[in-house]
Every structure is written in structure tokens, then in C-alpha cells.
Amino acid sequence: MSEAREEFVSEAEDLLRETEDGLLDLQETLSKGCNPDVLNGVFRSIHTLKGLSGLFGQRGILDLSHAMETMLDELRLGQRELTEATIAFLLKNLDILKKLLGEIFKEGKELTSVDAALEEIGKFRDEGKGREKEVKNEPGCLTGIPEEITKVLSEYEEHRLRTALKKELCLVTVEAEFELVSFEEDLKGLIEKINQLGELIATIPKTLGVLPGRIGFDLLVALNTSLSKAKEALKLWSVNELVPSPPEPETTSSILPAVNIPTKPGEEIIQEPLLKSGSSTVRVDIGKIDAILDTVGELMLAKGAVSRIGAEISETFGFGPFSVDLQKVSRILEKRLEELQNQILEIRMVPVRQVFSRLNRVVRRYTRDKGKEIDLQLFGGETEVDKLMAEEIIDPLMHMMRNAIDHGIEPAEERLAAGKPVTGVITLKAFPKGNHVVFQLTDDGYGIQPEKVLAKAREKKLIAENQTLDHDGIVKLIFLPGFSTASSVNDVSGRGVGMDVVKEKVSSLGGFIDVETEPGCKTTFTVTIPITLAIIKAVLVSTAGETMAVPMASTSETLSIEPDMIQHIEGKEVIELRGKMLPIVRLAEMFWLYHDRPRERYFVVVVGFGGRRIGLLVDSLLGQQEIVVKPLGERLEKIKGISGAAEIGKYKVILVLDVESLMEEAMLSSQTIKADSDGLGA
Amino acid sequence: MKSILIVEDSAMTRAMIRTALENIDDCEVEIIEVESGFEALRILPSREFRLILTDINMPDINGLELINFVKSNPTYRNIPLIIVTTECREEDRNRGMALGAFAYITKPFEPEALQKLVQKALEE
Numbered sequence: 077m078s079e080a081r082e083e084f085v086s087e088a089e090d091l092l093r094e095t096e097d098g099l100l101d102l103q104e105t106l107s108k109g110c111n112p113d114v115l116n117g118v119f120r121s122i123h124t125l126k127g128l129s130g131l132f133g134q135r136g137i138l139d140l141s142h143a144m145e146t147m148l149d150e151l152r153l154g155q156r157e158l159t160e161a162t163i164a165f166l167l168k169n170l171d172i173l174k175k176l177l178g179e180i181f182k183e184g185k186e187l188t189s190v191d192a193a194l195e196e197i198g199k200f201r202d203e204g205k206g207r208e209k210e211v212k213n214e215p216g217c218l219t220g221i222p223e224e225i226t227k228v229l230s231e232y233e234e235h236r237l238r239t240a241l242k243k244e245l246c247l248v249t250v251e252a253e254f255e256l257v258s259f260e261e262d263l264k265g266l267i268e269k270i271n272q273l274g275e276l277i278a279t280i281p282k283t284l285g286v287l288p289g290r291i292g293f294d295l296l297v298a299l300n301t302s303l304s305k306a307k308e309a310l311k312l313w314s315v316n317e318l319v320p321s322p323p324e325p326e327t328t329s330s331i332l333p334a335v336n337i338p339t340k341p342g343e344e345i346i347q348e349p350l351l352k353s354g355s356s357t358v359r360v361d362i363g364k365i366d367a368i369l370d371t372v373g374e375l376m377l378a379k380g381a382v383s384r385i386g387a388e389i390s391e392t393f394g395f396g397p398f399s400v401d402l403q404k405v406s407r408i409l410e411k412r413l414e415e416l417q418n419q420i421l422e423i424r425m426v427p428v429r430q431v432f433s434r435l436n437r438v439v440r441r442y443t444r445d446k447g448k449e450i451d452l453q454l455f456g457g458e459t460e461v462d463k464l465m466a467e468e469i470i471d472p473l474m475h476m477m478r479n480a481i482d483h484g485i486e487p488a489e490e491r492l493a494a495g496k497p498v499t500g501v502i503t504l505k506a507f508p509k510g511n512h513v514v515f516q517l518t519d520d521g522y523g524i525q526p527e528k529v530l531a532k533a534r535e536k537k538l539i540a541e542n543q544t545l546d547h548d549g550i551v552k553l554i555f556l557p558g559f560s561t562a563s564s565v566n567d568v569s570g571r572g573v574g575m576d577v578v579k580e581k582v583s584s585l586g587g588f589i590d591v592e593t594e595p596g597c598k599t600t601f602t603v604t605i606p607i608t609l610a611i612i613k614a615v616l617v618s619t620a621g622e623t624m625a626v627p628m629a630s631t632s633e634t635l636s637i638e639p640d641m642i643q644h645i646e647g648k649e650v651i652e653l654r655g656k657m658l659p660i661v662r663l664a665e666m667f668w669l670y671h672d673r674p675r676e677r678y679f680v681v682v683v684g685f686g687g688r689r690i691g692l693l694v695d696s697l698l699g700q701q702e703i704v705v706k707p708l709g710e711r712l713e714k715i716k717g718i719s720g721a722a723e724i725g726k727y728k729v730i731l732v733l734d735v736e737s738l739m740e741e742a743m744l745s746s747q748t749i750k751a752d753s754d755g756l757g758a
Numbered sequence: 759m760k761s762i763l764i765v766e767d768s769a770m771t772r773a774m775i776r777t778a779l780e781n782i783d784d785c786e787v788e789i790i791e792v793e794s795g796f797e798a799l800r801i802l803p804s805r806e807f808r809l810i811l812t813d814i815n816m817p818d819i820n821g822l823e824l825i826n827f828v829k830s831n832p833t834y835r836n837i838p839l840i841i842v843t844t845e846c847r848e849e850d851r852n853r854g855m856a857l858g859a860f861a862y863i864t865k866p867f868e869p870e871a872l873q874k875l876v877q878k879a880l881e882e
Contacts, residue, residue: 087770123815124768127844130866131774138866227857228826230814231849256803260796279819281799283831291799359769 084132085181086359091128092174094121097433099170100440103163110158112236112275118166119148119232125173136176136186143197144169150201153235165200167437169193220319221247225280225296233278233296240277240298247319248303250295250310259291266295266313273309274300362463365424369611372417373704373723379413380701382406417702421608426466428506428513429457434470435477435504442481449499450485456506461513462608468585469515469605472578476517476601477502479575484519484599494596496520508607511629512587515603523595526550533559551593555579583736585609586627586719609705609720614732615681616698616724619662620669623730625703625722626681626692630735634697635680651680651691658682661742662693663733666717683735690742692733705732716741760880761788761805765798765812765824766842771865775811775842778869779876795819799827802834809879810839814850822853829858838879842867 098118105111122145129137144166150156172193179187218226221237229237240247250270254262263279270276278296286292296318299306307315383406390399432454443450461469485491485500492498505516526547533539533553545553553559557576582589587605606612606629613628635653642649642660649660660680663669680691703722708715719734762779766772772791779789790807792798796818798810810828814821821841828834838860843851851862860879863872 083773084770087768120815120817123844127865128768128770130844131771133866227853228820228822230820230822230853231847233820256800259800263796278823280823281795281819281827283827 080132081180081184082361084128084134085177087128088125088137088177090359091121091125092170092177093430093433094118095125095170096167096437099163099167100433100436102158103160103167103440106158106160106163112152112239115148115152115158116232119145119152122148134176134180134186136188136190137173137180140169140173140176140190140193140197143194144173147197147201152232154239162200169197222318225249225278225294228280229278236275236277236298237296240275241319243298245274245298245300246303246306246317248297248299248306249316249318250297251292251314251316252295253286253290253292256289256291263293266310269309270295270297273306274298360423362424365420368420369417369704372413372420373611373702375413376417376702377724379406379409382409417611421462421611424462424464424608425460426463427457428459428461428466428515431466431470431473432457432504432506435473438474439477439481439502442478446481448481448485449488450481451499451501453501453503455503459506459508459513460607461605465513465585465605465608468581469603472581472603473504473515473517475578476575476603477504480517480519480521480599484521486521509604511607512604513607515605516600517603518598518600520598523597523599524551524554524591524593525595529553551591554591555589580737583734583740584719586612586629586734586736588736611702611704612732614701614703614722616701616730617663617679617681617692617694618696618698619694620664622664622667622669623698623724623728624663624694625701625724625730625732626683627719627732627735628700630683631681632684632689633682635682635691637678637680638676639674639678649693653682653691658689658691659742660691660693661738664695666738666741684739688739690739692738703732759786759788760808761790762876763798763801763807763810764789764791765793765795765810765816765821766791767793767813767816769793771813771842774869775872778867778872781869782873782877785877785880795821795824798824802828807834807837809876810837811842811876812839814841814843814847814854820850822850822857825854825857825859838882840875840879 095118098114098121101114102110102118105114122141126138126141126145129135129141147156147162147166151158151162156162172188172190175188176186176190179185218234218237218241226234237247250266252263252266267276267279275298276295277298280294280296282292282294297306303315303317303320382402386399386402386406389402390396393399436452436454439450439452480502485502486494486496488498491500501520503516503518505514505518507514507516530545530550530553533550533556534541536558538553538556538559539545554575555578557574559574559576579589582603582605585605586609587603589604590602591599592602593599606627614625615628615631615634617624617626635651637651641651643651645657649662650657651660652658658680675695679694679697681694681697682689682691684690701724703724705720705722707720708718712718717734717738718731720732721729722732723729764772764775766775772793776789776791779787790801790805792801795816798812799819810824812821812824821843825839825841828837828839839854839858841851841854841859841862842865843854843862844865855862860882861875863875
């Protein structure tokens with residue numbers, strides 16, 4: 077893809093995301109009145125998209141965004157009323173824009189025609205004509221407002237001013253002056269205060285009467301509170317009344333609920349700032365950050381060599397001033413490199429709110445389609461995760477979400493019969509846990525019925541007829557490939573993928589998935605993924621002459637054992653670890669590596685969490701190292717047990733183990749041991 | 759070297775304008791891009807700008823407010839301003855012209871048209 081097209085797609089994607097977030101926000105808060113700032117934000121995004129697609133010659137996006145912009149312009153200028161139906165209509169057209177953008181990304185050009193959509197917008201606008209709210213440019217409205225203010229207002233700002241006047245709000249200007257070098261921060265602080273008091277209509281920079289090196293502003297504000305309160309809150313600045321409000325300021329505050337909209341309890345509060353900051357951010361291709369990470373990885377190797385040489389020097393020549401100096405320098409190098417690495421990783425971090433807002437959309441649409449009432453509660457949007465991880469985890473979460481709506485939450489009549497409230501509750505919590513991020517998805521629906529799962533698994537011959545499993549073991553059968561409780565394929569969740577695909581995806585990200593259920597009550601899926609995959613700490617092991625890396629995050633301890641400590645239970649190898657049986661997997665056998673002579677001593681790397689643990693048997697431990705994990709590419713990525721490759725030292729490439737899938741293999745084959753000894757407890 | 763300031767919140771549009779300006783024959787220009795009105799205010803005193811190209815619809819202060827600021831300041835008032843905006847914002851554009859903008863051009867624009875306009879403005 078050409079660089080320009082890539083840039084176009086990337087910027088357009090951002091704009092569509094902003095538009096979507098804005099529209100969803102409007103939808104959510106519509107019952108409390110339309111928030112003009114959010115609406116204006118949506119307008120601005122579509123407006124920018126239009127300009128962008130025009131410059132880039134993307135006719136379809138241009139025409140459609142133009143039509144949407146016209147609609148949004150009417151809405152924000154109050155010429156048309158914002159309704160639930162209008163928002164849904166705009167969201168529908170947003171989908172078409174997304175589709176077009178996808179086509180440009182994949183095929184290099186637009187394929188879908190927008191003619192039908194344009195016609196529909198025309199019709200929609202015609203239908204709404206009767207309900208036009210306000211006649212443009214009502215005369216005589218702006219009395220009392222000085223001309224030096226009115227002449228610089230944009231059409232939109234003027235509309236906000238007229239609306240405020242009509243509502244008989246008290247209008248003031250706040251005069252402020254700041255140092256030119258740092259005014260943005262200070263002004264932002266002031267604007268935050270103003271947002272608590274009313275609506276900021278315009279920010280007008282001024283020259284006259286301002287000292288050199290400083291900058292002055294007149295902020296035009298429609299107050300929601302009384303003048304005296306505003307003066308008290310803004311006592312550092314001068315507040316001048318332009319148009320007084322009539323007495324009884326209390327009643328006016330209830331007329332304009334646009335600012336400080338109270339949110340439902342439990343709902344995530346996403347504060348929409350009144351003004352987007354003139355931020356100093358840059359957009360960077362993640363590939364470029366990866367390239368820096370690679371360089372840092374190589375620097376790490378060089379640093380390793382430096383400290384090794386240092387150690388050799390002191391070994392050969394004893395501790396002289398040089399070797400001490402060298403060690404000191406190498407320690408500083410190590411520390412700085414670590415800092416650098418952390419800083420780079422930080423750049424890649426995004427709040428999971430981005431993931432949430434996309435899920436939110438799906439839930440709204442599906443609930444509408446399915447006629448189920450669902451209250452989606454999102455927590456922990458501020459939790460940060462690597463950008464790539466955020467992208468990768470969306471699909472699994474989306475699938476689980478669809479499952480919850482489709483199979484989890486019961487239809488209204490069944491809920492009522494079961495004594496539950498009609499509205500089903502789906503909660504998604506995100507929180508950091510060490511080097512991991514945990515997503516917990518809970519629905520208060522059917523729960524998973526163990527009998528049904530067991531019957532299905534037997535029917536599909538996924539387990540032996542006579543095999544016995546405990547409750548947890550049964551519930552976990554839903555993760556087996558080929559298992560799907562849905563008897564019909566439908567639009568929502570039955571796209572031929574089941575929880576096994578979700579599990580596989582999570583596992584390929586180096587994560588784990590678990591499920592807990594109370595039949596008839598609720599189901600909770602817990603997905604734990606590493607914060608980043610880019611750089612991980614790993615234990616380097618050697619077996620049959622091959623070096624491999626085991627991610628440290630999934631390693632709990634290492635053991636040194638003698639061959640006679642390995643016991644056999646039903647043909648499986650285990651060792652006893654603190655009174656419990658630990659299944660052993662010989663890495664060399666797992667990967668069909670050449671076996672050399674039996675050794676006097678082996679090492680075991682214990683991997684896994686909680687009760688699900690296995691030991692990887694290797695010839696020797698080579699130490700710990702930070703590695704930059706690279707994907708294996710399409711041809712090799714399906715190989716079970718390997719999640720990627722990493723470079724250690726010059727030109728030496730090693731494989732990075734996928735612990736979750738290794739464990740899966742081992743656990744499946746040791747299912748019977750578990751049932752018999754019950755020593756490991758699932 | 760003549761310094762030109764581009765005030766525009768879309769990176770793509772900024773790049774398009776920059777390409778057009780860099781390809782003006784026999785004219786060496788230094789192009790400074792900012793993505794918001796606030797940034798424009800801060801960068802204005804940093805050098806002698808010969809021309810400002812500004813969008814109207816921006817997140818912090820709008821282009822009209824910027825034009826007014828430039829035109830009412832004795833230090834900057836001789837800098838010509840060109841409004842770069844979409845065709846449907848006619849009302850805003852007219853207000854900008856009334857505040858003393860030199861010209862306007864609507865998006866999407868032909869590079870040659872912008873180049874001509876810029877050359878004319880620089881000759882002023």
C-alpha cells in the first residue's frame with residue numbers, strides 16, 4: 077500500500093472511531109438532552125473526513141460524508157431535532173463509510189456504491205423537514221453582545237450563543253491573561269473550571285492591552301449557575317456580565333442539562349472535554365516503534381557482551397581499576413537500556429477504553445436485533461495494554477460478548493419466570509495484574525449446565541463414554557475443538573467458531589482463559605493476557621542440543637532432578653512436587669528432536685498457574701534473558717507449542733514456546749491421571 | 759527564505775498543502791505546520807511569517823478568531839491570510855473575508871490554484 081494511502085486510511089480510521097464514540101455517547105445520554113459539544117465533535121470529525129477524502133479523491137467517502145455532514149450541521153445548528161432514530165441512521169451510514177475504507181485498505185479502491193445511501197439520506201432529511209426546530213438567523217437576537225465578539229464567531233458558535241440567549245442564561249466574558257510560552261496548560265485549567273459552571277461558547281484571543289510575551293483571551297460563557305457563584309469560582313480572573321439572566325437561577329440550571337450530565341450508577345464515566353486540546357501528539361506507525369525495539373534488543377545483546385568481557389577480564393587479570401570501571405559502566409548501560417525499553421513499551425500502551433467502545437457498539441446492535449434488553453457495564457477502561465494486544469484481543473472478547481448475549485442471557489419471559497429482572501446484565505471488567513491484564517466477562521444468564529455439556533461432549537465423542545470429570549472439568553470441555561452448544565448457526569455467535577477458537581487466540585497471545593459458572597445464575601469468563609508481547613523475560617533452556625525460550629510470565633519455578641525421581645502413572649511421566657503429582661513433558665520428544673544418551677541429571681521448568689501446572693523436562697538451563705519476540709509468519713504460525721522466534725546473540729535464532737498449548741496437550745493426555753489421583757485439581 | 763504557516767487539524771490536508779507549496783517554481787519557502795489555533799498563537803512570534811493558511815473549523819479557537827487576532831495586532835496585521843475551507847461553509851468564509859482575509863480556497867483544491875493564490879499573496 078502506498079504511503080499516502082496508508083496515511084489516509086489511518087487518519088480516516090481515527091476519524092470514524094471518534095465519530096462512532098461520539099454518536100454512542102449521544103445515544104446513551106439522549107434522554108438527558110443532547111450534549112452540544114459531543115454533537116459538534118461528531119460534526120467536526122465527519123467534516124474533516126470529508127475534506128480528507130476530497131483531497132485524496134475517494135469519491136464514495138466524499139459524497140457520503142458530505143451528506144452526513146449536512147445532516148449533522150443541521151442538527152448542531154438546531155435546525156433539526158436529534159432523535160434516537162437519527163442517531164441510529166447516522167450509525168448505519170457510518171458502517172458504510174467503514175466498509176468503503178476497508179475496501180480502500182484491502183483492494184486499493186472503493187467497491188461499494190453509495191448511491192442508495194445518498195438517496196436514503198435525502199429521504200430521511202425530507203421526512204424530518206416538518207420538524208425543523210429553529211429558523212436560521214432569527215433577527216434581533218444578539219442585542220447586548222458587543223460587535224467585537226459577534227464578528228469573530230463561527231456560525232456554530234453563534235448558534236450556541238442564540239440558544240443560550242433563548243434559554244435566558246446569564247452570559248459573561250471571562251478575561252484571562254497568560255505567559256505565551258505556557259498558556260495552553262493554564263488555559264486548559266481555566267476551561268475545566270468553566271465547564272463546571274456552564275457552557276464555553278467561544279475562546280477569543282486578543283492583542284490589545286496585553287504585555288509582550290503574554291497572551292490574553294476573552295472567554296464567552298453561558299452560565300448554568302448564578303453570577304455570584306461564577307465570580308467566586310473564577311476569582312483569579314475578571315468576570316464581566318454581558319446579559320443578565322432573569323431571577324431564580326435555580327430553574328435555569330435544570331433547563332440546560334448539557335454540562336455535567338449525571339451518569340447511571342455503574343456506568344463508566346467518559347468525560348468528553350469541552351474543547352479538544354490542541355494536543356502535541358504525533359501518530360507513529362507501530363512498525364517504527366518495533367524497529368526501535370529491535371535496536372534496543374540488539375543493544376541489550378551488546379551490553380551482555382560488554383559485561384561478559386568485563387567478567388573475563390577480572391577473571392584473567394584480577395580486579396584492577398579498569399575492570400571495576402568497566403563493570404560500573406556496564407551497570408549504567410544496563411540501567412539506561414532498561415529505562416529506554418520501558419519508555420518505548422509505554423509508547424505502545426493504549427487504554428482498553430478503545431476496546432470497550434468498539435464492543436459497546438456490537439452489544440447495542442445485537443441487543444436491538446435480538447430483542448433482548450441488556451445493560452452492559454464496563455469497568456477499568458483506563459487500564460493500559462499494548463496497542464497490538466488491544467487489537468488482537470478485540471475479536472476474542474467480541475465473540476465472548478456475542479456468546480453471552482446469544483446463549484448466556486435468557487429471553488425476557490424466561491428471566492421473569494426465573495424471578496430475574498428483565499434486563500440482563502453483562503459486566504466487563506479490565507484490571508492490571510502484575511505483567512498481565514485481566515478481562516472478566518460476566519453475564520447473569522443461564523449459566524453453563526454441566527449435564528448438557530457432558531452429554532454433548534459424549535455425543536460428539538470428545539471424551540470417552542466412561543470418563544468421569546468433576547464440575548470444573550466438565551465446564552472446561554466447552555474449550556475443546558469441535559464443541560459448540562448452539563444447535564443452529566445464527567447471525568450472532570454461530571459463525572462456525574466456538575470457544576476453542578477464542579481459547580486458541582488467547583493462547584497464541586501468551587494468555588490464559590478460564591471459566592466459572594453457577595448454573596441458573598451467572599457465568600464468568602476470565603481472560604488473562606500479557607500487557608505486551610513485544611519484549612518478554614524468558615528462561616533459556618537447552619534440550620537435545622536446541623535452545624528454546626520459555627516465557628518467564630508463565631514459569632513458576634525450576635527444579636533439578638535425577639532420572640529415578642520420574643514416576644510412571646498409567647504410562648504418563650510425573651514427578652512428585654511437594655506432595656502433588658506434576659505431569660512431565662519431555663520437550664525433546666514433544667518436538668521430535670534427536671535423543672541423546674540418558675543423562676544423570678535433568679532440569680524441570682514448572683509452567684502454568686494455580687492447579688494447572690506441568691513440568692517441562694530439559695537438559696540444561698542457560699539462564700534468563702529479555703527477548704524480542706517475532707512472529708513466525710503464516711506458514712509456521714499454526715505449529716502447536718511455538719508462539720514465535722527470537723534472536724539471541726549474533727545470528728542465533730531460537731524458538732519461543734507457547735506454554736498454554738503445550739499444557740493443553742499435556743493436560744489432555746493426562747486427563748485420566750488427574751481424575752484418578754485428583755492431585756492436581758483443575 | 760519565506761516562512762509560511764499552515765494551521766489545519768487534518769494531517770493529510772496539511773501534507774497536501776505542503777506538497778503544493780513546495781512545488782512552487784522559483785520560490786524557496788519554509789513551511790511551518792501546526793494542528794491547532796493555540797499552537798498558531800504560540801508560534802506566531804517565533805519568526806516573521808510571510809503568509810498564513812488557516813482552516814476555519816478547528817477544535818480550540820476557530821479560524822475567524824485567529825484572523826481577527828492577526829489583523830488586530832500591529833506586529834502581524836500585514837501578514838496575508840488565506841482561508842482553506844470546504845465549500846459548504848459559505849457563511850463562515852464570508853465572515854473571514856470581512857475580517858480581512860486575503861483570499862479563500864475551497865477543499866478539495868487543485869494544487870495549481872493554491873500555488874497561484876499563494877504566489878499572489880506573497881507578492882503583496
